[in-house]
Amino acid sequence: MQQDAPDDTPALQVVLFGELVLRNTENTVLEINSRRGRILLAMLCLSPDQPLRREFLSKLIWEGRFRPQARASLRQCLHELNRELQTFGLDVLETSNMQIALRAGTVQTDLQALEASLSDGDPEKATNILNQIAGQRLLESVDLGEAFETWLAAQRLQVENRLRRGVERLLSDLKARNEDADLNALQTAWQHWSRPVLPRPATTLAILPFSLRNELGGDYFLAEGTADELSARLSLQTDISLAGRTSVEAICGQGLTAPEIAGRLGVSHLVEGSVHRSAQGVSLTISLVDGTTGRQFWTDRVEATEAEFFNARVMIGSNVLAGLYDALGIAERATGTPRRMTANRDAYALYLQGRSLTQKAMIEGALSKAVDFLEQAVQLDPEFAEAWTALAEAHISAIVYTPCLDKVERSEMAAEFARRALELNPRQGYAYAILSIHEWTCFNPARALEYAMQAYSLEPNNADVTMRLGSCLLYLGRTRDALPYIEAAIEQDPVYARNYAMLCIAHLNLGDFGKALAAGERMVDLNMPGLHLALVQAAMGDHDAAVATYYDARRFVGTMIMSPPGATEISDEARDFYLLTAAKGICSGDPDARQTYCNLVDMLHETLPEPYDPTVAWPAVFMGHADLAMKIFRERIHPANMPALMNLWADVDPLNRIRQHPDFMAFAEDIGLVDAWEKYGWPDLMPSDPR
Structure with a gap:
């Protein structure tokens, strides 16, 4: 009763x-x-x-x-x-x-x-x-x-x-x-x-690069454009998860079978396509492949004039999508008005080239060409929102991967382009992710987190957006909250070394050395310098292995590890001597070696044209060199040095020396961390205000 x-x-x-x-x-x-x-x-x-x-x-x-x-x-x-x-x-x-x-x-x-x-x-x-x-x-x-x-x-x-x-x-x-x-x-x-629950949809797809047969010549990038449009339309469906394009590009071209590609990418299905351009028009053949068996079990063919393709964007129309959804056994969800993109074929071709070159950041000159192509694209069509976002991304990549002296100024430029993209299309989630990055340079991590959350609310299936939210939380010391987003990004983009660097540090911060070691080894397997793996090995007491791993980074100098901007070229012998000094100072556990490297980094900070470069900022954090690290980040944070902030939150020596420094809370207030913590929660290692 x-x-x-x-x-x-x-x-x-x-x-x-x-x-x-x-x-x-x-x-x-x-x-x-x-x-x-x-x-x-x-x-x-x-x-x-x-x-x-x-x-x-x-x-x-x-x-x-x-x-x-x-x-x-x-x-x-x-x-x-x-x-x-x-x-x-x-x-x-x-x-x-x-x-x-x-x-x-x-x-x-x-x-x-x-x-x-x-x-x-x-x-x-x-x-x-x-x-x-x-x-x-x-x-x-x-x-x-x-x-x-x-x-x-x-x-x-x-x-x-x-x-x-x-x-x-x-x-x-x-x-x-x-x-x-x-x-x-x-x-x-x-x-x-x-802990956020981020279930991955049962239907997981990888869109493989489409082939092109062009009888007329000309750089119209029809195949890339068609695959790009299909990706954009499918990404709006919450029942589908798309593999990140970074991982797809890394896997394709290795001569793998369809089941092997699907297995490497962790997807259930593959989409293949080919585009044929002739005097009669443009035709598209698109197929759906079972990732387990490699069997092609659905195909469709569409024909259109060039004008229809560029102006009306009908190559990936409702009939194609309906057939694809039916073959996958999922219900099509209304997604509103399709994105406008651009009707200017030259602008679209430049956009595709620029975005492709941005993904090839390690190739010398790629990013400057990417910026040039994307600037031309927005000049041809100033209302091309995706091109403005891509231009913002290219500038952020240039800050991180090229030796430039105007890093903060470029970040402001990228933010301006992102804001322009959002004026044209408020659904540009990745543009909010760019704004999140820039807010760190403005000493406003609270606003950075808000933008990262806004980006994720718009594009939860975009691995780069998901990782941006995870990394923002990681920099704030909220590793437990960050981990599910980092793991979700890796599920979507499993062949991207950067993601494993974030995962490696997240597990190190949580004290799970075994998982940190596995993530670091996977990062190195994917051809990324093992700096973070070396930190884990040192934390586990394997100092000899840590020194060897860190020293091995010399292979990447000139590509993923850039010389400081404005610095004079040094010989191979001088480079190797410097990196061996760094490896021993950071990873050997020898206090004398650490002090020697601290002195060397102090000298570099005083003499380099860019005293806030990652070659100075990252080692300062790695060594727990509190005075120098706090001086650098008090004066300037930019997209190239900000990832070092995630290393403040491992409770192992010497990384924890900065957090344990008596001036740390004043430093945290100066760079905006305390404001973010008061609004959105304190770090794992400081569950409440220690003041």
């Missing part, structure tokens, strides 16, 4: 985590037919003590409508919602001409209950609630367009950080009282909830 609820029990009980559920005091589920009415009610419940302005609600919930239409729709929605609530005997809304609010004391949510249990110091209740909502995000299935999704992503981040601070305070109290059982239970429950 249902017990009567206490007199002070709120009339409406709302479940916000997972599916939105409304119940009355008798625990009966209440069905509200108006979808936007349910969403409006949920928005109020996220902050039940704060009214929301009508203007804000009408613009967000009725995105795209004219202002009078949106306001009229809000009035009608409120009328219907009130009528439905009143049929259940509920009077919970207070409305005025300007705003809408919940009537005080009439609504109770699971979020409120959790926050109250943390505030009241009730670990048992908090643990129970966290276990009940494990793996569930706020308003899991609510979908109402781009603007709402961006707003909801910000709300989720704010809620997570409020809860994090509450959990950290309660854990600190439990630790002080030696209540280990409650502490461990609460900590485990929090980790189960806060």
Whole structure:
């Protein structure tokens, strides 16, 4: 028999985590037919003590409508919602001409209950609630367009950080009282909830490079353009995960069979295609291949004129996509208006060339040519949003992979191009990722994290966007939060060495040396300098192996490891002597060798034209040379040296010497870290403000 609820029990009980559920005091589920009415009610419940302005609600919930239409729709929605609530005997809304609010004391949510249990110091209740909502995000299935999704992503981040601070305070109290059982239970429950669940769709595809037979000549890049368009259209489907193009390019051309390619990329299916250009027009043949057997089990052929291909972009039309989805056994989801791209064939060809060269950053001169091609593309079509994003990316790559002296200025230029792309197309998630990178150079990591979250909300299937969010969290010292995003990026882009460098350091920061070692070895297998692997080997006490691994990086000098800009060329003998000194100073565990290298890096910082170059900044962090490292990053952060920040968070000597320095918190305030921590959560190694 249902017990009567206490007199002070709120009339409406709302479940916000997972599916939105409304119940009355008798625990009966209440069905509200108006979808936007349910969403409006949920928005109020996220902050039940704060009214929301009508203007804000009408613009967000009725995105795209004219202002009078949106306001009229809000009035009608409120009328219907009130009528439905009143049929259940509920009077919970207070409305005025300007705003809408919940009537005080009439609504109770699971979020409120959790926050109250943390505030009241009730670990048992908090643990129970966290276990009940494990793996569930706020308003899991609510979908109402781009603007709402961006707003909801910000709300989720704010809620997570409020809860994090509450959990950290309660854990600190439990630790002080030696209540280990409650502490461990609460900590485990929090980790189960806060660790993001990033399931990979069952259907995983790799789009292989399309072949081209061109009877007429000319550099129109039809094959690349067709594959690019197919990738763009498929990436909008949440039921499909696409392998990253970096990994696809690394695998193709090795003479592997279809099952071998699918196995290396970790995908279930491959897409192959060929384009034929002749005087009669352009034809496309596209096929779907089973990744396990190599059997081709679906194919289609499309013919069009060149004008149709470039101007209407019909080569990858609805019929092709419908056939592909049917063959995969998935339902096509509405994705809105297809991207405009450009109708200018020359601009499009330049865009494809520029983007391809950006991916070949290690080839001498590739990035300067990429920038030149992309600048021409946006001159030909100033409204070509993708080209503006690609131009921004090329400049960031040039900062990282070429010896330039104007790194911060180039970062600002990249941010300007990214902002231009977003003006033209607000769905350019990777443009937000570029802005995230630039905010670090402005000593604003809090804003960097916000941009990274915004990028991920728009392009969760883009491995580069996912890794950007993971790396941003890693630089902030929130390694446990970063790890799922890093792992998800690797699932999509499994043959990209950079991703394993991030994974290697993440596991080192968490003290899981075995996994860090495996990730570092995989990074080296993919032909990347083993600097991070050497740090792991040194942390494990294998100093001889660490010195040898670090010294082996001399093979990459001039390619992945650039000489400092403006520095004079040195002989091979001098290079080898320097790298052996570095290897011993960082990895040998010998204090004299460390001091010798510290002195050498101090000298380089004083004499190099670019005193903040990675050849100075990274070793300063690797050696735990706190005074120099803090001086460098206080004065200048740029995209080439910022990855060294992720090495501040390993609790091993000498990496931990910077964090243990008495000036560290003042340093963290100066470069914006403390502001980010106060807003979005403290690092794993500092669960609460040590000040």
